[in-house]
Every structure is written in structure tokens, then in C-alpha cells.
Amino acid sequence: MHVRWKHLAVGLAILPIVVLFATWIGFFNVGASSGHWRITEWFLHFAMRSAVRTYALAVDAPERLPDNGIPPAAGHFARGCATCHGAPGEPRSPAALAMLPRPPDLSAVVEQWEDAELFRIVKHGVRFTGMPAWPTQARDDEIWSMVAFLRKLPAMDAATYRLLAYRERPQPPMHAFRFEDALAECTRCHGTGGMGFSPLTPVLAGQKEAYLLESLNAYLEGRRPSGMMQLPVQSVDPGHLSALASHFAALKRNAVVQPLKDDRVGQGEQIAQHGRPAQKVPACLGCHQNSQRNPSYPRLDGQPEAFLAAQLKLFREGSRSGTPFSHLMEKAAEYLSDADIENVSAYFSSLPPED
Ligand code: HEC
Ligand code: HEC
Ligand code: HEC
Structure with missing residues (x-):
């Protein structure tokens, strides 16, 4: 008996060396074409589901998903997710189908997951699978918009998806070398008139040119965190950014919302003044009166209320940077209460565009 234990101990001690040797001579096939062993596949899925379930317990899900963020999330999905997962009317590419594991058709699987679990997967990605993390970890609001979009996916037809993701134009190329292609990339979320297609997409029409250009550079260099904007700015030739800024600055800003006249507007005006x-x-x-006092101070008149409120929350929590003057705005937002944010957002959004 004593000798057997000894043998076992020696066997265990040399096992890592045997495994290392087998690895060194190339015994383990890392090729994706032959698939996983059944047991490996079962184990990886089991580990992934268990980890997502456990880590999702710490996620604070909002009571209602932000459905007003579905249009930009669809636009982001078209560039950042559909290449692997396909989309309504767009089957997965042959390259995606040859991946191991294969990225699933999401409309068939999202119902198996809770909101918090989807959030966890989309924010952090899945190791060893090719499923990437969200481009920035600094803010969560965009990821909740994506979860709201994923929830609609199972019932979404191809025409609805195309309209949400591309609007009136055909799908722009993955990298825009020509100015027209760069512009087409922007207008699928911001519209040809620069007015935006959702309450969480800013109006660009008539915004100050310097502010637009500085913001684009801030997204490009990762100083202003936004997964939804990072992909489009990286997909256009950097030489076009300044022409894009002047293009949108020259468009006329229209009134999108009926000016509200409720209490919040009055209280917001009080703070603004x-x-x-x-x-x-x-x-x-x-700072925000429509003078040309500083070309980096943006116009706020006629911006959608939800967008203004979302930006103010980001400034307040210290996760919104941008132009070289953004620290001034961070200071200005530091002591705003939730009610203040609602009121000032209602006020600025109710202002009729000045020109
Ligand atoms: C480079 C390819 C790739 C891209 C891009 C990608 N994914 Fe994935 N995704 C995967 C793969 C592979 C898996 C399978 C992971 C597994 O089986 O453990 C996956 C899994 C998922 C899952 C879990 C589904 C399930 O039941 O296994 C969700 C949800 C998901 N992805 C959403 C997204 C979203 C949203 C985006 C865009 C923001 C995205 N993915 C971008 C490759 C990708
Ligand atoms: C997938 C949808 C989408 C696409 C495509 C897109 N944008 Fe955006 N854009 C957004 C969203 C959402 C925001 C708000 C991001 C944030 O919270 O910082 C934004 C913000 C901006 C801002 C900051 C405006 C402000 O008032 O702070 C500028 C400038 C901008 N986009 C320009 C562009 C340009 C130029 C392009 C084309 C290269 C483009 N966008 C493509 C959705 C998009
Ligand atoms: C000292 C000057 C200053 C004051 C005071 C100030 N802001 Fe700002 N604000 C800025 C600057 C500069 C930016 C641009 C930040 C950046 O992107 O770098 C900005 C940006 C913003 C934005 C984001 C707009 C967009 O399109 O993304 C909102 C919303 C905003 N301010 C609201 C307010 C509100 C509400 C107040 C009053 C409580 C306020 N600001 C007071 C300077 C100021």
C-alpha cells in the first residue's frame, strides 16, 4: 500500500511535465475546423452560463429598459455586432460561421437570458470565444440601450431592422475613404438634416463647428467615452472629420419638440439664469447663451431632453470628457440634483432654435 501511494505521488508530480511535453510536440490540435470535443464544448458552455449568472447578480438593472435608445443601438449593432451574429434579413457571414464557437443568431437565443445577464455579456464579452467587450467600460447607459434593442430582436422583421440601422440609405462600407461614404455613415443615426433619429441622439444641425470637431477628435482618441460613437469615427478617414463638422454646423436647426410649458421648464429657467x-x-x-463667447461651449437650445439629461448625469459622475474645457462643465454639474437635471433639460430642450 505504502509503495502504491508513492507511485501515485510520483505520477502526479510528473503529470504537468507530460502535459507540457505533449503541448510542445503539438499534440493538442488548436485548429477551429475540427470543432471541440463534446466534453470541452459542454464544459465551456457550462462555465460561461454559470459565470454570467453569478456575475449578473451584482448588476443593478433599471426598472424599465431605455426604449428611446433603440435606434442608435440598432445603428451600433449593424457595425459592431451583425458582422458576427447576423441580423434580421442579414444571415451570418461565412467567416462568422467558421468561428469556434460559432456566434449564435441572437434572435433565437436572447430570450434565454435575463436583462442583467445580457448586460453582463454585452459589457464584458466572453473570453476565449471572440465575443468582444463593449468598446468603453466607463459608462453603462449605452449598454442598456443595446439590451433594449436585443429584447426587440426576436420579433423584428428585416424591413424594420433596415430602417432602424441604415435609414434611407444603403449600408455604408466598413471603411469610408470618400467624403460621401463618411457622411452616409453619420446620417444613418444623425439624419441627413442633422436632427437625429432618437431622443438620445444629439442634434448636430447648427451646432458650433469647433465644438463638433473637438468632440469628434475626443471620441477618436478615446477621451470622450462612447461605444456608439467610437466605431463610426474610427471607420471614416480622419481627414474627413473637419469637413463633417463644418457640414453639420452649416445645417439649419429645426424645432423638434413642441415647446413645453410645465413647471419643470420654469424651474429649469431659474437655474439656467x-x-x-x-x-x-x-x-x-x-456659458451657454447663444453668443460666440467660446466656440467650444455648445448650443443646448432644442436638443432632445433625454440626451441633455443623460449628458448631465455623465458629467456629474465624472465619466464625460471632451473638449479642453470639459472640466468646467464637470464642475458645473457636480452639485445638480436629479430634479435639477430634469428641470434644466426640460428648459433647454423647450427653447426654440435661435437661427
Ligand atoms: C467577433 C465576433 C463577435 C462580435 C463582433 C460580437 N459577438 Fe456576441 N458572441 C460572439 C460569440 C463567438 C459568442 C458565443 C459565446 C459562447 O458561446 O460562449 C457570442 C455571444 C453573444 C451573446 C450570448 C448569446 C448566447 O446565448 O450564447 C450575446 C447576447 C452577444 N454575443 C451579443 C453581442 C452584441 C450585442 C454584440 C455587439 C455589441 C456582439 N455580440 C458582438 C461573437 C461576437
Ligand atoms: C450608431 C449611431 C451613430 C452613428 C453611426 C454616428 N453617431 Fe454621432 N452620436 C451618436 C450618439 C448616440 C451620440 C451621443 C454619444 C454620447 O453620449 O457621447 C453621438 C454624438 C455625436 C457628437 C457629439 C454631439 C454633442 O452634442 O455632444 C458628434 C459631434 C457626432 N455624434 C458626430 C457624428 C459623426 C460626424 C458621425 C459620422 C462619422 C456620427 N456621429 C455617427 C450616434 C451615432
Ligand atoms: C463655465 C462654463 C459652463 C457653465 C457655467 C455651464 N456649462 Fe455646460 N458646458 C460647458 C462646456 C465647455 C461644455 C462642453 C464640454 C465638452 O464636451 O468638452 C458644456 C457642455 C454641456 C452639455 C453637453 C452638451 C452636448 O451637446 O453634449 C450640457 C447638457 C450642459 N453643458 C449643460 C449645462 C447646464 C445645465 C449648466 C448649468 C447648470 C451648464 N451647462 C453650465 C461649459 C459650461
Whole structure:
């Protein structure tokens, strides 16, 4: 008996050396073409499902998914996800079908996951599978918009998807060398008139040119975190960014929303004009009146309310950067309450465009 234990111990001690040797001579086939062994496949799936389930327990899911973010999420899906997963009316590419594991057709599988689990997968990706993490880890709001989009996917037909993802134009190429292609990439989310297709997509029409260009460079260099904007700016030739900024700056800003006249607008106006010095909230109009005081201070009139509120929350939590002056805005938002954010957003969004 004593000798057997000894043999076992020696066997265990040399096992890693045998495995290392087998690896060195190339015993394990890493080719994707032959698939996994059944047991490996079962184990990987089991590990993935268990890890997602456990880590999702720490995710704080919102009560209602942000359906107003579905249009930009669809636009992002077309560039960042459909290449692997396919989309309604767009089958998976042969390259995706040859991956191991194969990226699933999401309309067939999303119903197996809870919202928090989908959030976890989309934010962090899945190791050893090719499923990438979201392009930025600095903010969660865009990922919830994507989860809202994924929820609609099983019932979505090809025409609805095409309209959401590409709007009135054909699918732009993966890399835009020509100016017209670069513009087509932007207008599928921002519209040919620059007015945007959702309450979470900013109006670009008539925005100050310097602000637009500085923002584009900030996205490109990763200083202003946004997964949804990072992909489009990286897909166009950098030489076109300044022409894109001047193109959108020259468009006319229309009134999109009926000016509201509720209490929030009045209270928002109060803060915009006077701030609340006791609580270190500055008067917004000091910087945001439509003068040319500083070309990097953006116009806010007529921006959608939900977009303004989302940006203010990002400034307040310290995850919104941009132009060289963004620290001023971070300071201005630091002491805003949730109610203040609602009120000032309602106020600026109700202002009729000035030109
Ligand atoms: C480079 C290819 C690739 C891209 C791009 C990609 N995925 Fe995936 N994705 C995968 C693969 C492969 C899996 C399978 C992982 C597994 O089986 O463990 C996967 C799994 C998933 C799952 C879990 C589905 C399931 O039941 O296994 C979701 C949800 C998902 N991806 C969403 C997305 C979204 C949303 C995007 C875009 C933001 C995206 N993926 C981009 C390759 C990709
Ligand atoms: C997938 C949809 C989508 C595409 C494509 C897209 N955008 Fe955007 N864009 C957005 C969203 C969503 C935001 C808000 C991002 C944030 O929170 O920072 C945004 C923000 C911006 C901003 C900042 C505006 C502001 O007021 O702060 C600029 C400038 C901009 N986009 C220009 C462009 C240009 C130019 C292109 C084409 C190269 C483009 N976008 C392509 C969705 C898109
Ligand atoms: C000291 C000047 C200053 C004051 C005061 C100020 N802002 Fe700003 N604000 C800026 C600058 C600069 C930016 C551009 C930040 C960037 O992208 O770098 C900005 C950006 C914003 C944005 C984002 C707009 C967009 O298109 O992305 C919102 C919303 C905003 N401000 C609202 C407010 C509100 C509400 C107040 C009052 C509570 C306020 N600001 C006070 C300077 C200021």
C-alpha cells in the first residue's frame, strides 16, 4: 500500500511535465475546423452560463429598459455586432460561421437570458470565444440601450431592422475613404438634416463647428467615452472629420419638440439664469447663451431632453470628457440634483432654435 501511494505521488508530480511535453510536440490540435470535443464544448458552455449568472447578480438593472435608445443601438449593432451574429434579413457571414464557437443568431437565443445577464455579456464579452467587450467600460447607459434593442430582436422583421440601422440609405462600407461614404455613415443615426433619429441622439444641425470637431477628435482618441460613437469615427478617414463638422454646423436647426410649458421648464429657467450659488450650482446661461463667447461651449437650445439629461448625469459622475474645457462643465454639474437635471433639460430642450 505504502509503495502504491508513492507511485501515485510520483505520477502526479510528473503529470504537468507530460502535459507540457505533449503541448510542445503539438499534440493538442488548436485548429477551429475540427470543432471541440463534446466534453470541452459542454464544459465551456457550462462555465460561461454559470459565470454570467453569478456575475449578473451584482448588476443593478433599471426598472424599465431605455426604449428611446433603440435606434442608435440598432445603428451600433449593424457595425459592431451583425458582422458576427447576423441580423434580421442579414444571415451570418461565412467567416462568422467558421468561428469556434460559432456566434449564435441572437434572435433565437436572447430570450434565454435575463436583462442583467445580457448586460453582463454585452459589457464584458466572453473570453476565449471572440465575443468582444463593449468598446468603453466607463459608462453603462449605452449598454442598456443595446439590451433594449436585443429584447426587440426576436420579433423584428428585416424591413424594420433596415430602417432602424441604415435609414434611407444603403449600408455604408466598413471603411469610408470618400467624403460621401463618411457622411452616409453619420446620417444613418444623425439624419441627413442633422436632427437625429432618437431622443438620445444629439442634434448636430447648427451646432458650433469647433465644438463638433473637438468632440469628434475626443471620441477618436478615446477621451470622450462612447461605444456608439467610437466605431463610426474610427471607420471614416480622419481627414474627413473637419469637413463633417463644418457640414453639420452649416445645417439649419429645426424645432423638434413642441415647446413645453410645465413647471419643470420654469424651474429649469431659474437655474439656467441664476444658478443656485449657495449649492455651488452656476448659472448655465453664463456659458451657454447663444453668443460666440467660446466656440467650444455648445448650443443646448432644442436638443432632445433625454440626451441633455443623460449628458448631465455623465458629467456629474465624472465619466464625460471632451473638449479642453470639459472640466468646467464637470464642475458645473457636480452639485445638480436629479430634479435639477430634469428641470434644466426640460428648459433647454423647450427653447426654440435661435437661427
Ligand atoms: C467577433 C465576433 C463577435 C462580435 C463582433 C460580437 N459577438 Fe456576441 N458572441 C460572439 C460569440 C463567438 C459568442 C458565443 C459565446 C459562447 O458561446 O460562449 C457570442 C455571444 C453573444 C451573446 C450570448 C448569446 C448566447 O446565448 O450564447 C450575446 C447576447 C452577444 N454575443 C451579443 C453581442 C452584441 C450585442 C454584440 C455587439 C455589441 C456582439 N455580440 C458582438 C461573437 C461576437
Ligand atoms: C450608431 C449611431 C451613430 C452613428 C453611426 C454616428 N453617431 Fe454621432 N452620436 C451618436 C450618439 C448616440 C451620440 C451621443 C454619444 C454620447 O453620449 O457621447 C453621438 C454624438 C455625436 C457628437 C457629439 C454631439 C454633442 O452634442 O455632444 C458628434 C459631434 C457626432 N455624434 C458626430 C457624428 C459623426 C460626424 C458621425 C459620422 C462619422 C456620427 N456621429 C455617427 C450616434 C451615432
Ligand atoms: C463655465 C462654463 C459652463 C457653465 C457655467 C455651464 N456649462 Fe455646460 N458646458 C460647458 C462646456 C465647455 C461644455 C462642453 C464640454 C465638452 O464636451 O468638452 C458644456 C457642455 C454641456 C452639455 C453637453 C452638451 C452636448 O451637446 O453634449 C450640457 C447638457 C450642459 N453643458 C449643460 C449645462 C447646464 C445645465 C449648466 C448649468 C447648470 C451648464 N451647462 C453650465 C461649459 C459650461
